[in-house]
Amino acid sequence: MNVVVIGAGKMGLPLACQIASRGASVVAADKNPHIVESINRGVVPFDEPGVDELLAQVVGEGRLRATTDTTEAVKTADVTIVIVPVLLTPENKADLGIILSVTDDIAAGLKKGAMVVYETTLPVGTTRSFAPLLEKSGLKCGADFDLAFSPERVKSKLVLRNLTVNPKVVGGFDEKSAARAEKFYADYIGAPVINVKTLEASEFVKLAGMVYRDVNIAIANELARFAELKGIDVKETFPAANTDGEAYLLFPGIGVGGHCTPVYPYFLIHGAREVGMEANLPILARQINDGQAGHCLDRLSDAIGDLKGQRVTIMGLGFRPGVKEHTCSPAFLIGEELARRGADATLNDPLYSDDEIRHHGFAPSSLEGAALVLNTNHPEYADLDWAALAASGVKAVVDGRNFWDRAAIEAAGIRYIGVGR
Ligand SMILES: NC(=O)c1ccc[n+]([C@@H]2O[C@H](COP(=O)([O-])OP(=O)(O)OC[C@H]3O[C@@H](n4cnc5c(N)ncnc54)[C@H](O)[C@@H]3O)[C@@H](O)[C@H]2O)c1
Numbered sequence: 001m002n003v004v005v006i007g008a009g010k011m012g013l014p015l016a017c018q019i020a021s022r023g024a025s026v027v028a029a030d031k032n033p034h035i036v037e038s039i040n041r042g043v044v045p046f047d048e049p050g051v052d053e054l055l056a057q058v059v060g061e062g063r064l065r066a067t068t069d070t071t072e073a074v075k076t077a078d079v080t081i082v083i084v085p086v087l088l089t090p091e092n093k094a095d096l097g098i099i100l101s102v103t104d105d106i107a108a109g110l111k112k113g114a115m116v117v118y119e120t121t122l123p124v125g126t127t128r129s130f131a132p133l134l135e136k137s138g139l140k141c142g143a144d145f146d147l148a149f150s151p152e153r154v155k156s157k158l159v160l161r162n163l164t165v166n167p168k169v170v171g172g173f174d175e176k177s178a179a180r181a182e183k184f185y186a187d188y189i190g191a192p193v194i195n196v197k198t199l200e201a202s203e204f205v206k207l208a209g210m211v212y213r214d215v216n217i218a219i220a221n222e223l224a225r226f227a228e229l230k231g232i233d234v235k236e237t238f239p240a241a242n243t244d245g246e247a248y249l250l251f252p253g254i255g256v257g258g259h260c261t262p263v264y265p266y267f268l269i270h271g272a273r274e275v276g277m278e279a280n281l282p283i284l285a286r287q288i289n290d291g292q293a294g295h296c297l298d299r300l301s302d303a304i305g306d307l308k309g310q311r312v313t314i315m316g317l318g319f320r321p322g323v324k325e326h327t328c329s330p331a332f333l334i335g336e337e338l339a340r341r342g343a344d345a346t347l348n349d350p351l352y353s354d355d356e357i358r359h360h361g362f363a364p365s366s367l368e369g370a371a372l373v374l375n376t377n378h379p380e381y382a383d384l385d386w387a388a389l390a391a392s393g394v395k396a397v398v399d400g401r402n403f404w405d406r407a408a409i410e411a412a413g414i415r416y417i418g419v420g421r
Pocket residue numbers: 006007008009010011012029030031032035070083084085086098101102120121152153154155156259260
C-alpha cells in the first residue's frame with residue numbers, strides 16, 4: 001500500500017507516521033523544504049508527544065520519507081490524503097487557494113485505481129466540487145479513481161491518542177468510495193470507523209461538532225455576563241448546574257481561539273446562506289464569543305478608569321495553555337481592543353521569543369503595567385507573586401480563564417476581574 005499524505009504539518013505528519021507504523025509505505029509531501037529535510041532526518045519540526053519516537057522508527061525502517069514534489073509522489077500512490085490548511089478570507093469565507101493548488105498537483109499525477117481522501121475541514125459540498133478538477137487527470141471519478149472525505153478530529157498535544165481513539169468518520173463520492181475509505185482507515189489507523197456514506201454527510205459531521213462547541217461556549221459567555229451583573233459566581237454555579245444530567249455548561253472566557261472553533265462555524269453560516277437559510281445561532285455565537293475581549297476590557301476600564309495611555313500587558317499569545325499555537329488567538333482581538341482604547345499594550349508569552357512576539361504585531365514585555373490581562377492559562381502563570389506585582393504598579397488583573405485564586409490577588413490589593421464572577 002503506497003500512501004501519500006499532502007501537508008506534513010502538525011496534523012499531517014502524525015497521521016503519516018501512524019499509517020506507516022501500520023505497514024504502509026508513506027510519502028509525506030510538503031511544499032516547505034525545511035519541513036521535508038527535517039522529516040527525512042527523522043526529526044519532527046514541531047512539538048507533539050509521541051511523534052518523535054514514531055517518526056524516528058518509521059524513517060529508520062524506510063517506511064516514510066518526505067518530498068516537496070507532490071505530483072511525483074502521487075504517481076505511485078494507491079491512496080492520497082490531503083491535510084493542508086483552509087483558513088478564512090477577510091470576508092470570513094473558506095480560503096480554498098492552497099487546497100485547490102494541491103488538487104491540481106494531484107490531478108497531474110493521479111493513477112488509475114487510486115483513492116483521494118480529503119481530511120481538511122471543508123464547507124459542505126466542497127469535496128464533490130473537486131471531482132471535476134481531479135478528472136483533469138483524464139480519469140473518471142467513481143470509475144477510474146475513488147474520492148472520499150474523512151474529517152480530521154484531533155487536537156494538538158493529543159494527536160496520536162485522538163487518531164487511534166476517536167472514531168474516524170468517512171463518506172464517499174459513491175458507495176464504493178465510502179466503503180474503500182472505511183476499510184483503509186480501519187486497516188491503517190486502527191480507530192473505529194463510522195461510514196456516514198456521502199461526502200456531504202462526512203463534511204457536515206465536522207462542521208456540526210464545531211458549531212455545537214462555539215454555540216455552547218457562547219451560552220456560557222452570555223450566562224457569565226448576566227452573572228456578572230447579578231453578582232453571581234459562575235465558577236461555583238456552573239458546576240452546580242451541571243449536576244442534573246441535563247446541562248453541560250462549558251467554561252466562559254475572554255475569547256475562543258484556534259484553527260477550528262472560531263473558523264468552521266463560518267463554513268456553515270455561508271453554506272446555509274447559499275441554500276437560502278440564515279444560521280442564526282452560529283452567527284450570534286460568533287458575535288458573542290468575539291465580543292468577549294471588548295467586554296472584559298470594558299470591565300477593566302470600570303475598575304481602573306480610561307485605559308488610554310495606561311500600560312496593559314496581555315498574558316499569552318497562544319490559544320491553548322502550554323501549546324505554541326496562535327491561529328485566531330483571542331490575543332489578537334484583545335490587542336485590537338486595547339489599541340482602540342489607546343492603551344499602551346504589551347504582550348508576554350513564555351513560549352515565544354521577543355522577536356516572535358514582535359513578528360505577530362505585539363511589543364514584548366515582562367509582567368508589568370497598570371493591568372494584566374490573562375488570555376492563556378500557561379502553567380508558568382499559575383503561581384505569581386501578587387504582592388511583588390502590586391508593588392510594581394499592577395492595579396488590576398483580568399482573569400480571562402478564571403485561572404487564579406481571587407482571594408490571593410485581592411489580598412495583595414489588586415482588583416480582580418474574572419469572567420462571570
Ligand atoms: N493544529 C490543530 O490543532 C488542528 C486541529 C484540528 C484541525 N486542524 C486542521 O488541520 C489542517 C492542517 O492543520 P495543521 O495544524 O497540520 O497545519 P500546519 O500549518 O501545521 O501544516 C500544514 C502543512 O501544509 C503544508 N502546505 C501548505 N501548502 C501546501 C501545498 N500547496 N502543498 C503541500 N503542502 C502544503 C505547509 O507547509 C504545512 O507544513 C487544517 O485544516 C487545520 O485547520 C488543525
